[in-house]
Amino acid sequence: MPAEDSSGKEWLRRLKRLPRPFYWAAGAAIGAAGAITARIVADAAPEEMRIPIWLTGAALIFVGLAVVSFGTRAWLGDDEPPPP
Amino acid sequence: MIDIDPLQLFQGLATLAASEPKIFYGRIFLILLGFLLIYLGHKGVLEALLMVPMGLGMATVNAGVLFFEGNRMGTLFLEPLASTTDDVVTVLQIDWLQPIYTLMFSNGLIACLVFLGIGSLLDVGYVMARPFTSMFLAICGELGTLITFPLGVLMGLPINEAAATSTIGGADGPMVLFTSLVLARDIFVPITVVGYLYLGLTYGGYPYLIKLLVPPKIRGMAMPMEKTRPISPGEKMVFAIVACVTLSLLFPVAAPLFLSVFIGVIVRESGLTYFYDLFSTQVLYGATFFLGLVLGVLCEANTILNPKVLILLIVGILALIFSAIGGLIGGYVLYFATGKKYNPVIGIAAVSCVPTTAKVAQKEASYCNPDAIILPHALGANICGVITSAIFAAVLVTVVRATGAG
Numbered sequence: 001m002p003a004e005d006s007s008g009k010e011w012l013r014r015l016k017r018l019p020r021p022f023y024w025a026a027g028a029a030i031g032a033a034g035a036i037t038a039r040i041v042a043d044a045a046p047e048e049m050r051i052p053i054w055l056t057g058a059a060l061i062f063v064g065l066a067v068v069s070f071g072t073r074a075w076l077g078d079d080e081p082p083p084p
Numbered sequence: 085m086i087d088i089d090p091l092q093l094f095q096g097l098a099t100l101a102a103s104e105p106k107i108f109y110g111r112i113f114l115i116l117l118g119f120l121l122i123y124l125g126h127k128g129v130l131e132a133l134l135m136v137p138m139g140l141g142m143a144t145v146n147a148g149v150l151f152f153e154g155n156r157m158g159t160l161f162l163e164p165l166a167s168t169t170d171d172v173v174t175v176l177q178i179d180w181l182q183p184i185y186t187l188m189f190s191n192g193l194i195a196c197l198v199f200l201g202i203g204s205l206l207d208v209g210y211v212m213a214r215p216f217t218s219m220f221l222a223i224c225g226e227l228g229t230l231i232t233f234p235l236g237v238l239m240g241l242p243i244n245e246a247a248a249t250s251t252i253g254g255a256d257g258p259m260v261l262f263t264s265l266v267l268a269r270d271i272f273v274p275i276t277v278v279g280y281l282y283l284g285l286t287y288g289g290y291p292y293l294i295k296l297l298v299p300p301k302i303r304g305m306a307m308p309m310e311k312t313r314p315i316s317p318g319e320k321m322v323f324a325i326v327a328c329v330t331l332s333l334l335f336p337v338a339a340p341l342f343l344s345v346f347i348g349v350i351v352r353e354s355g356l357t358y359f360y361d362l363f364s365t366q367v368l369y370g371a372t373f374f375l376g377l378v379l380g381v382l383c384e385a386n387t388i389l390n391p392k393v394l395i396l397l398i399v400g401i402l403a404l405i406f407s408a409i410g411g412l413i414g415g416y417v418l419y420f421a422t423g424k425k426y427n428p429v430i431g432i433a434a435v436s437c438v439p440t441t442a443k444v445a446q447k448e449a450s451y452c453n454p455d456a457i458i459l460p461h462a463l464g465a466n467i468c469g470v471i472t473s474a475i476f477a478a479v480l481v482t483v484v485r486a487t488g489a490g
Contacts, residue, residue: 020319024322024326027326028329031326031327032330032333034334035330035333036333038334039334047483047486050482051479054482055479057334058331059223061331062215064330065323065327066216066219068323068326069323070215071319072313072315073315073316074209074213074312074314074315
């Protein structure tokens with residue numbers, strides 16, 4: 001479906017135009033939210049449920065780190081112009 | 085003429101003769117094992133940096149047993165079982181390695197120092213360039229830890245000892261030391277020695293596992309060319325800071341390990357060359373030397389001859405085999421998910437053991453196809469494996485402590 005493809009590409013292009021610190025802040029927020037939520041939920045959960053909850057929290061930290069990684073030149077391709 | 089009993093003159097032999105058969109044969113066996121470790125380290129079969137001091141320490145401590153007051157046998161090296169403050173202070177003034185043991189081992193400092201050095205050698209850019217594949221493989225590479233924890237319990241180990249032993253599946257020596265010190269202090273010596281011996285063997289054993297599970301055609305598959313742009317040191321520092329803080333938020337019990345490894349990363353990326361040189365050479369190699377030496381010295385027959393050692397040997401080797409299989413399964417998942425464009429051998433690098441398993445993966449791929457360059461991908465999985473094994477160690481410590489067994 002070409003229309004969807006083009007809108008998808010446009011969405012990706014817009015996402016790529018966001019400044020790098022946005023990715024860093026978003027990634028840190030996702031990771032911290034995952035960590036804090038997992039701790040709060042695990043503390044209230046029965047013992048046998050804690051391992052999956054902690055691992056889910058760790059997975060969310062990984063997602064946050066992946067978002068941080070997207071805010072790099074390697075992903076965004078915004079190589080700075082060479083110095084004059 | 086003075087009547088001298090030659091056995092009293094040579095107390096190493098006298099204590100050997102006075103030992104019960106189990107300790108007698110144990111000491112002889114451990115002296116010979118020490119020689120073997122030095123030989124295998126020297127030949128490059130096992131990690132020389134660790135095995136040479138460990139082997140010599142093991143052989144010497146089992147030879148140098150002497151009589152103390154009340155015909156009690158002991159050594160002048162260290163006393164791992166001294167527990168009360170008075171005993172520790174007394175032993176600190178007698179046994180020459182006791183200060184290292186008391187002030188660096190029993191609080192996990194030596195594991196953190198090794199991690200600090202390892203951190204300064206890690207380039208997290210390999211993970212950041214391909215985060216999802218690295219993280220997916222690293223989780224798969226912990227299969228051994230996940231399987232052998234309940235398996236150890238089924239084989240009769242208490243939950244804390246089973247958890248500490250299963251961390252061998254993470255293939256990270258400092259992690260095994262840290263976890264066993266926290267969870268199973270009574271048998272941390274055999275667990276750590278078994279862990280380090282097996283980690284030395286991964287270099288020799290994993291290539292056979294790769295050959296068994298991955299056909300040559302797939303093994304030699306070249307990875308598609310990547311459009312790579314440099315990742316700046318600042319970007320890597322952001323990654324390290326976010327990882328360190330969020331992981332410490334979730335797993336405070338492993339926060340010392342996270343801080344150690346990520347401060348190493350940050351020193352590497354921040355251009356603090358004096359610190360970088362210090363951590364990547366003196367701190368890392370100094371800590372590794374004392375780690376090997378003290379572990380060897382702790383292998384005194386009375387300490388190491390524990391009926392649980394056989395179970396530890398079985399659980400330890402199974403943990404490493406399952407982790408390798410898990411990594412390769414992850415590699416195969418990516419192979420099929422990417423339309424057969426991903427070399428599954430990279431999966432074995434997810435069993436952290438930095439950088440050994442990454443080198444093993446590249447070597448096996450190059451053996452089948454000299455043009456197959458998979459090292460950057462393997463290093464991504466490898467470095468992420470270090471972070472993941474710290475997470476799994478933290479999960480185990482937290483779980484065991486929650487049950488009240490740790």
